[in-house]
Amino acid sequence: MKPALCFMLATSLTLCGGAATAEELKIGVIAPTTGPAATVGSRELAALRWWEREVNAAGGIRGNPIRLVHCNDEANPEHAVTCIRDLLSQHVLLLLNCSVTGAIRATMPLVAQGPAMLTPAPGVVPPPDSFVFQTSPSDLNLIEILANYLSENHIDRLGMIAATDASGEAATARAREVLPNHQIGIDLARIDLRATDASIQLAQIAGEGTKVIFSAYSGGSAAAVVKSYANLGLTQPLIVSYANISDQFIELIRNDLPERLLGTGVKATVPELLTDPAERERTRSFAVSYKALTGTRIDQQSLMALGLADTAEAILRNVDHPDDAIAVREFLHTTPVKSFQTIRFSPQSHVGMGTQDLAIVELKNGEWIKAGPVH
DSSP: OOHHHHHHHOTTBOSTTOOBOOOOEEEEEEOOOSSTTHHHHHHHHHHHHHHHHHHHHTTOBTTBOEEEEEEOOTTOHHHHHHHHHHHHHTTOSEEEEOSOHHHHHHHGGGGTTOOOEEEOOTTOOOOTTSSEEEOSOOHHHHHHHHHHHHHHTTOOEEEEEEESSHHHHHHHHHHHHHGGGGTOEEEEEEEOTTOSOOHHHHHHHOOTTOOEEEEOOOSHHHHHHHHHHHHTTOOSOEEEOGGGOSHHHHHHTGGGOOSOEEEEEEGGGSGGGOOOHHHHHHHHHHHHHHHHHHSSOOOHHHHHHHHHHHHHHHHHHHOSOTTOHHHHHHHHHHOOBOSSSOBOOBTTBOBOOOGGGEEEEEEETTEEEEOOOOO
16 A cells, blocks of 8 residues: 555554554633632633543543643633634534633623533523533522521521622522522622722621621632621621632631631532432542642532533543534433532533532531531
């Protein structure tokens, strides 16, 4: 056989003897690693890099290595659109979007025909006829678990502080939808993501009848809320958004920790809450391996990224043509994805987890445990 003909027969053959070179599986990742949401994007990207390393060290997927192609959108909708266009021009098979609500929503029209895009952002509830899949609980679920906890503790008023961006708007809308059904009133204040002080907002919502305060967002101002809370000498339990359940966040507020710091989180935050042995083992093995590689403990954001990774891996291992968005959608509609907690989609819902997958947790001696009652 002539060398030229040998080369032309298949791009996967590098030698006329027939030795095949594994084809790279390219996956696009959008994650803000600078800007106000950098703490979120950086942690999720680190966990996805862990997954890339683990998969490739084990021989890849179907013998093919994966390669993550990252674009930093800075949590900016215009930059996010540029990222998507760039990644699509590189013919990625799947998109993993770790950005914030507004930036993700800006990109969704660009994947109306595929490829499939996965995101853990709770403020994004994709239409079930789309090719976008949200792998974590939604804002609605987060507010529902919070409302259940408040009701169990006979709390009838909540002070809530939320960002002025799309993520804050989504959380606020859900709070106004859910809390009245539980006969819980709400005092609301809004704050810019780049704010460095939240004293005015907290003073507005921390009245005498407010027994619990909820900080509904992540980013730099989440730490500003805690510091202002300490400066004002507030004593109510403070509940933070699940994006803030991390060692990095606790380090930022270490000198300003409230008497009681609680959070909305997936049950895997406290592995003892998981009843499925396979889920506990997946969480445990991830925690051990991730810490060995990065030197840091897993947190809420790394768990969210693990859910993305496990969903992407399930697609790549089971769908013959993962660039076929219709085939991917059919697979996800009919196949639960095993991860730190099981992710389930259906033709009626592209949100993979629900209220039953969440818990209210509390920081005690540097560890997150199931939250006790409000005293």
